[in-house]
Amino acid sequence: MTSRRDFLKVTGAAGTGLMLGLYLEAKPRPGEATKATFRPNAFLTIRPDGTAQITVPKVEMGQGVRTALPLALAEELDLDWSKIEVVNAQPGPDFKGMQTGGSTSVSGTWDSLRKAGAAAREMLKAAAAAQWNVAADQCRTEKGFVLGPGGKKLGYGGLSEAAAKLPVPKDPPLKKPADYRLLGKRTPRFDGPAIVTGKAVFGLDVRRPGQRVAAVLRCPVPGGKIKTWDDAKAKAVRGVKAVVEVPTGIAVIAESTWAAFKGREALAATATWDEGPARDFNSSTLEAKMRAALTGPADDARREGDAGKALKAAAKVLEAEYSFPYQAHATVEPMNATALVTADGAEMWAGSQSANRAQERAAAALGLKPEQMKVNVPLIGGGFGRRLGTDFSTEAAQVAKAAGGGPVQVVWDREDDLRHDLFHPATLHRLRAGLDGSGALTAWAHRIAGPAVLRSWTGGQKAPSQAATESNGAYDIPYAIPAIAVDFAEVEAPTPLGWWRGIEIVPNVFARECFLDEVAHALGKDPLRLRLELLGERGTVKFGRETADIRRLKKVLEVAAAKAGWGRKLPAGRGLGLACHAYDGRTYAAEVAEVSVVKGRLRIHKVTCAVDCGLVVNPAGLEAQVEGGIAFGLSALFSQITWEKGRTVQTGYHDFPVLRLADMPAIETHVVPSAEAPSGMGEPPVPIAIPAVLNAVFAATGKRIRKVPLEDNLI
């Protein structure tokens, strides 16, 4: 089994190959294509009226793929952006790589979407050229038209029938970036008008004829099972239709959501549970185990030089422990899915980030083949990795089957969402730095102890890449230090785990960038200067499985610092802090935070961010991702999930606080221009937000904070 990132790469590649295969095959689908409809590949249909339908092979959860991905195709085809309809793909033979995560949506589809557009453009040009009896290279395209010599002009719609009969070019020429009309320009979110009028359809908004609603009573301790229950009171609730047992608990099926919730409440009062192996789990025992693991055996993630020896030889050793808690996703749209089981198959409406897996697993749970399970993906009201899980979609299929016919929407409430999340686990970090007599950093040791997220992805198996995955952000420390040792000591926990926006990079970069700040202050060096020195005059550097271009990282750091006015005089109680990271060696980002601490209360005034993510597809989308990524990162400064007797203590936004409007700093985004292929922007701004802020808190107050979440009173 591979790491999450490898998995994404592999599935992305498989999807791309297939899409390319399709685009070479170029057969219109029966029932979908009329004679006059041009459908050269799975992404694109041009209708005789000139409108174009683009099918997006990734899922929209706010990151802007329903805008950015069509832009790549529309650019090469010179489509009229105002005549585009965007539809979501369905998992199946055409779309096998719908998994949406790891900031890979643009990079994973960039080539196939551009080629799909370019191939269609060449075919439309050839169709027009044949009609005009001129050479195709005498024609060009613009905003939905082919233009020919002598002012000749034909719309794509009128050419669609003729173009559909032509062979699909295998290697169509792609535009030069200098000729781009759409890419690199600010394009507002495609779904904006539907969202502001309430017309946008999210998973919870799916309404099918005869639809019922179910709420599932699940054991509050993950992994526990129902022992006894009495459904009489639940069935007496007005609107409750049935109470059925499913693998995850007891489902109350009703005419309305409120009736389902009320019925479930009545049922809950009667339930007894076998709470299972997690019944005694609590956060304090986990913390003790993690602390013990900070000095025990571990799996190496990176070992360069002899860090142990270098630490012994050091004139001074700095040592610190950093702590990061369990976190929840807390998407504003709670988990939900709607399913319908019929005699010969099933259909599902699920806001899944992993539609192919959702299809396979729900089908398997019902004893069906994947192709018998049609999956529709509505808009997603926040994903952040939570909806890579298939628990909620499989459960909905099981409830629909147990309900015995008709569509059923399974709705989770906020407490369900927090109690049964696929959590990002807690970690403890032990960092040691060796300094020699001349003030040079000679050794760096970073031990991470905690549960392994990757096991949630490998059916519980320990993957060979476990140590690297769990130390992502730590093993790829970009600084030139003679001896580096990064390792991971797994501590088992009986809690469901899953990917989270920024993954392990968030806690690991928090510890790394804050501890480096400690080193700078111990050396009496400016933190920016120390980083620039340690980045040095290097080019592309390989760390284990990753490579990164240090020049690009250095550049974003310099730009963020300059734009934020690094080094300027600030009033007492106010400070600047910075952090930088090369995300998976693909996207380079640096942030400078400006904070003040007044009467122990932290106020984050501004975060200045510089990024290099290769070519920018849509600057408007990029800025939104930076703002959102920073908000997500900062939110984690204040939140945590804790466990008592196998249950989460937190049950809602009242005790799992998320960032609110009044707490949001001003964000300034600077793009470092690049001609490299686009990488990704969803996660890179997240992990550096916390260390930038905490380093600024130190600058403002002299207090070093090594534990998230923050305490109410900072000083």
Next chain:
Amino acid sequence: MPTYQLTVNGRVRTVDADADTPLLWILRDTLGLTGTKFGCGQGACGSCTVHLDGQAVKSCQTSLKEAAGHSVITVEGLSKDGSHPVQKAWIAEDVAQCGYCQPGMIMTAAALLKRKAHPTDGDIDEAFADHVCRCGTYPRIRKAVKRAAGGVK
């Protein structure tokens, strides 16, 4: 079983449901108006915000009995065609990311601007204190409110 009458987006509706049913579920499940969102049911996220006699209220914390006899406006009824100044400002500032919390945000903004044509930053902080946007669209919400300022009658 008693029935309740309320005016929703200008239309009188008669509803047969329990008195304690939250207005949220009457709108979403009984009347099919899914623009009003369910986020927490605990009054802590603001996704379900609607106008009750012109005031922004959380429809998950407002019972059918409380809403009966009153006028409810949802995001679907804010304008016929998305032309309400707040909706236009939301598009101009490209506010939404996933968009799920935005109908609630828009309803709060519209009520705020009706009450106070030119709100201060402090007014905006206060008006949105009970709202959650997990995508982090807050800087654009603030800008959009300011853009729409003075335009809500």
